[in-house]
Amino acid sequence: QKEVEQDPGPLSVPEGAIVSLNCTYSNSAFQYFMWYRQYSRKGPELLMYTYSSGNKEDGRFTAQVDKSSKYISLFIRDSQPSDSATYLCAMSADGGTSYGKLTFGQGTILTVHP
């Protein structure tokens, strides 16, 4: 079993839809959670960063972390064709030998069609 599980999709939605992307994880030491957007043949772009449990909102994006369930989500409201990309969840533990090591999900391919 992978440490981080992410449904690879692909996910196809109409413009304006609410998109929900999710990851589950097994390592209870993870405390830092990130979502990245990666366009084809480009580097990952940091969308959201959350420490421990809770919600964080930035424009059309909301990140949720539920450490008790080991489950994180990214919601995209009013999705646009420009949101079409691969979305990667990533997480890391706090210090020690795991310092600096991000564990990624496999990525979800999202297509928003006009």
Added chain:
Amino acid sequence: DTEVTQTPKHLVMGMTNKKSLKCEQHMGHRAMYWYKQKAKKPPELMFVYSYEKLSINESVPSRFSPECPNSSLLNLHLHALQPEDSALYLCASSQVTGGSYEQYFGPGTRLTVT
């Protein structure tokens, strides 16, 4: 400014060539990373530098040689690569202290080994 720059954007090299990839950041980050990403896969960590010292080497073959000349620059020296080393090479940087450890990625260098 959260920009990490990488040069060159594209590189084609033969198996006997020696080449270098360069990465630069001016965010004052003291941790810098090299990742390798194959198509449709998440990034895989190769090396981590913390305060210009190598802190993590993920058992990378010696034909890849990292170097951190100063706190803003990171190089990856390539020698005698194999065709299976063709991939997108990503550089990233992050804080080391302060509790905010999100990693910012550069656009990547697309390497083709012929």
